[in-house]
Amino acid sequence: MPKEKNFNPVQAARKAEKAKTIKKGKAEVAARRNERLAKRNPERIKKQIDDLKAITDGGGKLTRHEEETLQGLEKELKAIVKAREALGDKAPTFGRGPPREGGHDRGVLGKRRRDADDASSSDSDIPEDVKSIPMPRDTPPPIPKEILDKWYSKRREKREEKREEKRNANLEPLGDRRGFEQKPTPPAEPKTVYEAAPVVRDLRKEAVTAFTPTVVKMKIQKTKGEGGLMEPEEADQLERAGYLKSREEPSQSPPADTAGASSGGPHKVTLEEVEEDDG
Incomplete structure (x- = not known):
C-alpha cells in the first residue's frame, strides 16, 4: 500500500x-x-x-x-x-447472609445477643456472685408516661424551691437588722401643685419700647454709636421727650490754688513782662 x-x-x-x-x-x-x-x-x-x-x-x-x-x-x-x-x-448482595457460627443469625447491624459466645472473655473470670445476677436479654420496656410525668413534676418542684431559697437569701438583711421583717415602703403618690403668682409688669416701659417711632429709635442708636453721631440738640430733645435719661452734671473741679497746695508736687513760678513807660 x-x-x-x-x-x-x-x-x-x-x-x-x-x-x-x-x-x-x-x-x-x-x-x-x-x-x-x-x-x-x-x-x-x-x-x-x-x-x-x-x-x-x-x-x-x-x-x-x-x-x-x-x-x-x-x-x-x-x-x-x-x-x-x-x-x-x-455485584453486592442484599438480604440475609448465611448463618453465622453458633447457629445465630445477626440480621440487624449493630445488635449483639447477650447469649452469644464472647471470645475475649471466659466464664472462669466472672465471680459467682456476679453470675447469679439476672441480666435482661433485650432492651427494657419503655417507662409509662404517667410515671415520667410524676418524676418530672417533682423535679420541677425541687428546682422552684431552690430558686425561692436563693431569692429569699438575697432579700434577707445583713447585720443587726437580720430577723426583722422589712415592711415595703409604699410608693409616694405624685402630687400636682398649681400655683398662680402675680405677674408684675412695667406698663410705662413697655409703652415706651412698644410705641417708639422709627425716627426716635434711629436717634437712640446714634447715642450708642451705631449709624452715625447725634448732635447735642437732638439729645436734649430726646431727654425732654422722655426717651433718654437726663445726663448727670459733671462735678465741679476744685480751684487751681487749692489743688496745687494740696498736692505735694513742686511749685511753679510764672513771669510776666511789663512794658516800661518812656517818661
Whole structure:
C-alpha cells in the first residue's frame, strides 16, 4: 500500500494515544457508574413500582407526579439490572447472609445477643456472685408516661424551691437588722401643685419700647454709636421727650490754688513782662 504524501507519523501517534485515553476515561466512568448503581437494592425499587401499579390495577388514577415517578423508577431499575449484570459476581448482595457460627443469625447491624459466645472473655473470670445476677436479654420496656410525668413534676418542684431559697437569701438583711421583717415602703403618690403668682409688669416701659417711632429709635442708636453721631440738640430733645435719661452734671473741679497746695508736687513760678513807660 503506497504511503500518503501528507502522512505524519508523530501526529498519528498522538491521535492514537488521545483516542486510547478517551476510551480509558469512558470505561472508568462507566465502571464507577455501574458500581454506584449496583449498590442500590433492586427489590426495594420493584416494591415501589408494584405499589404504584397496584393503584391503577385497583381502578385508581395516578397523578402527573406519580406517573413521572413511575417512569423514573422503571428507568432506574433497568439501569441497576444492567449494572449488576456488567459486574457479575462482584455485584453486592442484599438480604440475609448465611448463618453465622453458633447457629445465630445477626440480621440487624449493630445488635449483639447477650447469649452469644464472647471470645475475649471466659466464664472462669466472672465471680459467682456476679453470675447469679439476672441480666435482661433485650432492651427494657419503655417507662409509662404517667410515671415520667410524676418524676418530672417533682423535679420541677425541687428546682422552684431552690430558686425561692436563693431569692429569699438575697432579700434577707445583713447585720443587726437580720430577723426583722422589712415592711415595703409604699410608693409616694405624685402630687400636682398649681400655683398662680402675680405677674408684675412695667406698663410705662413697655409703652415706651412698644410705641417708639422709627425716627426716635434711629436717634437712640446714634447715642450708642451705631449709624452715625447725634448732635447735642437732638439729645436734649430726646431727654425732654422722655426717651433718654437726663445726663448727670459733671462735678465741679476744685480751684487751681487749692489743688496745687494740696498736692505735694513742686511749685511753679510764672513771669510776666511789663512794658516800661518812656517818661
